[in-house]
Amino acid sequence: MRVHIDRDRCMGAGMCALTAPGVFTQDDDGLSEVLPGRADGNGDPLVREAVRACPVQAISLDEA
Numbered sequence: 001m002r003v004h005i006d007r008d009r010c011m012g013a014g015m016c017a018l019t020a021p022g023v024f025t026q027d028d029d030g031l032s033e034v035l036p037g038r039a040d041g042n043g044d045p046l047v048r049e050a051v052r053a054c055p056v057q058a059i060s061l062d063e064a
């Protein structure tokens, strides 16, 4: 799995970092980014919750 954030779409709501803090954080501008080394989702089931929680559908998962 690869976690992808569309930062053009992200509006900094922060739901991803609140929902799955082991994978997502927010940069100085409040936009979401994946923590270093966690782009594989780190086996965290909360990643899928974060995808659902994002109000602008900015997070996608590449399951390949």
Ligand code: SF4
Residues within 6 Å of the ligand: 005, 009, 010, 011, 012, 013, 014, 015, 016, 017, 030, 031, 032, 053, 054, 055, 056, 057, 058, 059
């Ligand atoms: S929940 Fe969505 S809009 Fe909010 S910070 Fe995360 S990716 Fe951005």
